[in-house]
Amino acid sequence: MVTKEVRAKRSSVFRIGRWGVLLAVLAFSTAIGVLHQKVPSLRTVGGDGLCPFGGVESFWKLVNSGSMIQKIEVGSFVLLAGSLVLALFFGRAFCGQFCPLGTIQEIVGRLRDALGVRRVELPSWLDRPARLLKYALLLVLTLLTWQLGVLVVRPYDPWAAYNHLLSDELLTTLGFGAAILAASLVGSFFVDRAFCKYACPMGALLGIVSKLQWFRVVRDADACVDCGVCDRACAMNCSVSTSGAVTDSECIACGLCVAACPAPGALEIKGRAVGSRAVQPVAVVVGTLAIVLGFVGVTTATGDMRFTKPPLMEQVLDAQPASAAESPSASGGFDTSLIKGYMTMAEVSDATGIPAEELQHEFGIAPSEMSRPLKEMSSDHDFDTDAVRAYVAERIGGTYAPKEEVQGSEDACSGDQ
Ligand code: SF4
Ligand code: SF4
Ligand code: SF4
Numbered sequence: 001m002v003t004k005e006v007r008a009k010r011s012s013v014f015r016i017g018r019w020g021v022l023l024a025v026l027a028f029s030t031a032i033g034v035l036h037q038k039v040p041s042l043r044t045v046g047g048d049g050l051c052p053f054g055g056v057e058s059f060w061k062l063v064n065s066g067s068m069i070q071k072i073e074v075g076s077f078v079l080l081a082g083s084l085v086l087a088l089f090f091g092r093a094f095c096g097q098f099c100p101l102g103t104i105q106e107i108v109g110r111l112r113d114a115l116g117v118r119r120v121e122l123p124s125w126l127d128r129p130a131r132l133l134k135y136a137l138l139l140v141l142t143l144l145t146w147q148l149g150v151l152v153v154r155p156y157d158p159w160a161a162y163n164h165l166l167s168d169e170l171l172t173t174l175g176f177g178a179a180i181l182a183a184s185l186v187g188s189f190f191v192d193r194a195f196c197k198y199a200c201p202m203g204a205l206l207g208i209v210s211k212l213q214w215f216r217v218v219r220d221a222d223a224c225v226d227c228g229v230c231d232r233a234c235a236m237n238c239s240v241s242t243s244g245a246v247t248d249s250e251c252i253a254c255g256l257c258v259a260a261c262p263a264p265g266a267l268e269i270k271g272r273a274v275g276s277r278a279v280q281p282v283a284v285v286v287g288t289l290a291i292v293l294g295f296v297g298v299t300t301a302t303g304d305m306r307f308t309k310p311p312l313m314e315q316v317l318d319a320q321p322a323s324a325a326e327s328p329s330a331s332g333g334f335d336t337s338l339i340k341g342y343m344t345m346a347e348v349s350d351a352t353g354i355p356a357e358e359l360q361h362e363f364g365i366a367p368s369e370m371s372r373p374l375k376e377m378s379s380d381h382d383f384d385t386d387a388v389r390a391y392v393a394e395r396i397g398g399t400y401a402p403k404e405e406v407q408g409s410e411d412a413c414s415g416d417q
Pocket of ligand 2: 096217233234235236237238240246250251252253254255256257258
């Protein structure tokens with residue numbers, strides 16, 4: 001029989017471990033977004049490139065053409081694969097143990113609790129139909145993106161907005177996303193994890209896959225003392241205290257109900273097999289970390305997943321087969337949209353074959369500035385990245401879209417300009 005002290009200690013270890021992971025992931029993804037916007041010389045990928053839903057959106061294009069939607073990195077597919085495999089073990093553990101957008105909402109909910117404000121629970125006649133909205137969004141956004149080949153969701157994406165909090169883009173191309181982010185945070189102050197419950201298409205996808213999950217929360221009615229603590233601990237308002245096992249696709253496998261249950265053996269995480277042994281909530285934290293980091297670690301080691309942008313020459317070579325297949329005009333020249341603000345004039349010279357001396361003369365830069373990011377040079381020279389694109393297109397031929405068009409497109413990002 002496990003003593004009360006041991007149970008309390010396990011609960012503390014679980015809570016510390018869970019919050020440690022959640023806050024570390026939030027801090028890391030926030031840093032990635034800030035560095036991408038503000039320190040172009042580091043060439044970090046943007047937050048768009050590390051979102052698993054980007055993998056869903058780009059999946060069809062990848063299958064059909066072998067290329068990804070611009071701004072989607074391999075990292076999005078890696079995180080998508082990791083979160084889906086995770087869902088087969090623990091359900092929506094990506095949501096409950098990893099996702100930084102979920103963490104931000106949970107922090108807001110904790111703030112409300114600390115201020116002594118009661119959480120709001122919508123009446124079921126409104127709550128249940130409203131939760132179907134995220135499934136509709138998953139269907140519509142995925143089909144539209146597959147059809148059009150651009151990130152349809154990006155202007156409305158609260159995570160993209162969060163990653164551009166220090167960027168001009170927040171109030172221009174990401175205005176809707178910023179409004180949805182603000183509404184989600186205000187909403188989460190009253191209704192726990194409001195965006196997760198009603199509007200997140202990634203949560204909807206994981207909810208569908210979680211129907212196959214092996215481990216789930218199981219209640220032993222004989223040990224249960226009907227205190228209702230588990231229901232109050234659940235941010236997703238699952239009916240734990242009246243279930244034999246929590247099979248609700250709204251469950252995010254956070255483990256908080258199990259950690260809060262005061263009755264020994266009443267609420268445990270178990271596999272589906274008869275006689276399966278209980279798994280401690282902290283094991284879900286460790287398992288989540290192991291699976292996600294396993295995917296990230298292996299693909300980083302093989303060079304498929306990157307946290308920094310590759311050189312222009314490499315991007316040109318990667319883009320060539322797809323460009324040639326999709327657009328004869330693209331195959332006939334250089335796609336200047338590949339030239340980004342974090343790249344250097346040396347990279348432009350290398351990839352285009354335009355001599356370094358010619359570029360120095362044309363743009364009035366010193367040889368020592370050939371390795372400065374284009375975006376940095378625009379502050380003390382009379383040209384910007386767009387002028388470099390235009391010159392390359394004129395000089396060697398190729399595709400070129402003026403800056404205004406690039407900024408208005410779904411794929412624009414001020415960190416790249
Ligand atoms: S539902 Fe969406 S926002 Fe919420 S935790 Fe899951 S993936 Fe993140
Ligand atoms: S049922 Fe338990 S594990 Fe699932 S979301 Fe609610 S508190 Fe978390
Ligand atoms: S917290 Fe535990 S004892 Fe209380 S109702 Fe839930 S399962 Fe039963």
